[in-house]
Amino acid sequence: MAPLSLKIVLDEGAVTRTLKFESTTTVADAQAQVKEKILTGDDGKVYGLFLTSADDERSGIWLEGHRQLDYYMLRDGDQLHYLPRMRNLRVRLLDGSVRTLQVDESKTVEELMVDICARIGITNHDEYGLCHDREEPDESKLPAGTGTLTLRRVAQKKERDAKLEQLSKKIKTDDNVEWLEQKSTLRELGAGDAPLLLKRRLFYSDRNVDARDPVQLNLLYVQARDAILEGRHPVTEDQGE
Structure with a gap:
């Protein structure tokens, strides 16, 4: 399947980077790629990927680590917020x-x-x-x-x-x-x-x-x-x- 281009948003919108993933990539592996390719250091915090709703950026769902990206029916250009979970x-x-x-x-x-x-x-x-x-x-x-x-x-x-x-x-x-x-x-x-x-x-x-x-x-x-x-x-x- 074709790679999936997703916009990864960090620091509440201060930084946005586009990364390509295979649609069969698990959320846990996608988080590892974000940490490797975007983050410059390890602050010791536990992060997660958050998909906001179309109506309100506060609303949405946290992606589960064992799920594949295609489970969430993501499309090219969709945004995922990389946020501290704790x-x-x-x-x-x-x-x-x-x-x-x-x-x-x-x-x-x-x-x-x-x-x-x-x-x-x-x-x-x-x-x-x-x-x-x-x-x-x-x-x-x-x-x-x-x-x-x-x-x-x-x-x-x-x-x-x-x-x-x-x-x-x-x-x-x-x-x-x-x-x-x-x-x-x-x-x-x-x-x-x-x-x-x-x-x-x-x-x-x-x-x-x-x-x-x-x-x-x-x-x-x-x-x-x-x-x-x-x-x-x-x-x-x-x-x-």
């Missing part, structure tokens, strides 16, 4: 701690949750999700002797009382959380350097929470506490104590 992702937990984890950008959010939860120490990864972080109050600026719980209780008491009656009429409450799409990659979702918030997305049953698991118990407590104090889960004052 990136540092900052994940904030509800207890305020921030973990910096190295993740594979070729994986979907759903796949990443397996790795992220395993490193943090959470076993039931399918119950957790990622969402964009919200600005939290700066506790260093609070008056002496005033904790976050006290501040929220005072500042939101009137608003919470008004919400309770309205929320109690609903069959279920809505946290208004915009979860990251499970089937998309971080690149497709435009996730930048800002931390992402990890929190429980699904509640199957309290039986799934092991009383001997301090990580999950703490995260569950913080999430439930905040939901009550912010009026998203209506409870009586006695129940909230």
Whole structure:
């Protein structure tokens, strides 16, 4: 078969080179040729070939190493982006701690949750999700002797009382959380350097929470506490104590 001429884009478009490949060349071998013929040094990073969609350069697919190029029905002149696959992702937990984890950008959010939860120490990864972080109050600026719980209780008491009656009429409450799409990659979702918030997305049953698991118990407590104090889960004052 005739050689396939492809434009290899590096450094987010700063460099473009045209290379010829046999259509039966595997993606892994094509990456090796790019590294040999275009790159001048080895920076130690793990790279991959990314085929963008016609509508949005952030969207597309990462080519799988064991596939042949003809599997993706590439044509002469098509562009492939040669991109680092690994990136540092900052994940904030509800207890305020921030973990910096190295993740594979070729994986979907759903796949990443397996790795992220395993490193943090959470076993039931399918119950957790990622969402964009919200600005939290700066506790260093609070008056002496005033904790976050006290501040929220005072500042939101009137608003919470008004919400309770309205929320109690609903069959279920809505946290208004915009979860990251499970089937998309971080690149497709435009996730930048800002931390992402990890929190429980699904509640199957309290039986799934092991009383001997301090990580999950703490995260569950913080999430439930905040939901009550912010009026998203209506409870009586006695129940909230």
